Amino acid sequence: DTEVTQTPKHLVMGMTNKKSLKCEQHMGHRAMYWYKQKAKKPPELMFVYSYEKLSINESVPSRFSPECPNSSLLNLHLHALQPEDSALYLCASSLSIAGRQETQYFGPGTRLLVL
Amino acid sequence: AQTVTQSQPEMSVQEAETVTLSCTYDTSESDYYLFWYKQPPSRQMILVIRQEAYKQQNATENRFSVNFQKAAKSFSLKISDSQLGDAAMYFCATGGYQKVTFGIGTKLQVIP
Numbered sequence: 002d003t004e005v006t007q008t009p010k011h012l013v014m015g016m017t018n019k020k021s022l023k024c025e026q027h028m029g030h031r032a033m034y035w036y037k038q039k040a041k042k043p044p045e046l047m048f049v050y051s052y053e054k055l056s057i058n059e060s061v062p063s064r065f066s067p068e069c070p071n072s073s074l075l076n077l078h079l080h081a082l083q084p085e086d087s088a089l090y091l092c093a094s095s096l097s098i099a100g101r102q103e104t105q106y107f108g109p110g111t112r113l114l115v116l
Numbered sequence: 117a118q119t120v121t122q123s124q125p126e127m128s129v130q131e132a133e134t135v136t137l138s139c140t141y142d143t144s145e146s147d148y149y150l151f152w153y154k155q156p157p158s159r160q161m162i163l164v165i166r167q168e169a170y171k172q173q174n175a176t177e178n179r180f181s182v183n184f185q186k187a188a189k190s191f192s193l194k195i196s197d198s199q200l201g202d203a204a205m206y207f208c209a210t211g212g213y214q215k216v217t218f219g220i221g222t223k224l225q226v227i228p
Binding site: 032034041042043044046049051056057089091093095097103104105106107108109110112 | 160166
């Protein structure tokens with residue numbers, strides 16, 4: 002089973018709203034990732050969690066706040082977003098064997114629209 | 117640092133024909149993987165095939181195969197017997213530990 006699930010599928014929010022995106026995997030992977038993808042562009046890495054600890058933050062604005070409550074769950078909390086934050090947000094996971102490059106498995110994404 | 121170059125923004129292929137998508141890369145890693153991901157209009161990024169750089173044998177997955185030329189840093193994807201369901205954006209990727217670098221993608225159209 003190589004399934005990563007994401008909820009919600011679609012989200013519309015105003016610039017003053019607070020919302021959260023959720024990602025879940027049950028493959029025993031210990032690394033989880035958030036990517037942002039604009040239309041017709043490749044995914045851009047935002048955050049990486051390894052063993053529930055934040056290991057990479059690609060200088061993402063603080064209005065995006067990641068959280069990894071346990072090894073299977075990854076959240077992205079959103080607050081005071083801007084219209085330019087509208088995008089597809091992809092979650093991915095991988096095994097996380099130190100020092101080794103690995104295959105990342107992606108979820109279906111959440112399409113976010115900020116009004 | 118890694119870079120991935122896909123020089124074909126769009127390609128088309130007749131159904132049942134063969135098409136090759138090109139990719140070149142550069143990496144400072146000595147041990148690395150290369151990937152082709154497919155992203156249909158439904159948007160989920162799906163792993164098509166991967167190649168371990170230390171393996172000389174080209175990877176194959178059913179109708180999908182790669183031509184890996186390590187010295188030339190080239191990693192092309194061949195799709196045989198193209199099907200309508202192959203229509204998608206294809207991303208070539210490589211990277212280091214926990215960080216994957218994607219190319220800009222090639223949009224593949226399959227003509228019935």
